[in-house]
Amino acid sequence: MKKLLQKDKNNRLIVKKFEIQRIILKSIILNLNYSQMIRWKAILMLTNLPALSSEIRIINRCIVTGNKKRVNKLYNYSRMVFLKLIRSGYISGIKKSSW
Structure with missing residues (x-):
């Protein structure tokens, strides 16, 4: 990694x-x-x-895991790490969107 x-x-x-x-x-x-x-x-x-x-x-690779799939362009985290950071409260102001 x-x-x-x-x-x-x-x-x-x-x-x-x-x-x-x-x-x-x-x-x-x-x-x-x-x-x-x-x-x-x-x-x-x-x-x-x-x-x-x-x-x-x-x-583009995730900063934490080094994964190159499903990387968020704004934060440079993979999808799974991004969700963990949101749920733990390190990233605030993000809401789940509903269509």
Whole structure:
């Protein structure tokens, strides 16, 4: 569990490191005012970036259990841990919704 959380933290640091470079290269690729050669070089530079620097590679995991399924986006807890925290009173202001 700790190994997976540490791996996820390292992946997030890699994504953060290359984020600005990816945004710049993508904007160059989509800008039709540049010549085709410049845009082609930007595509090549984008493909040479590490695969782990892509934002798609990030996996949301629960802080407590390390589970990657059913993770709440606001609190980064899995469904079961989130319910336990609400019932024990650590998170207040949450009500059960009824349709």
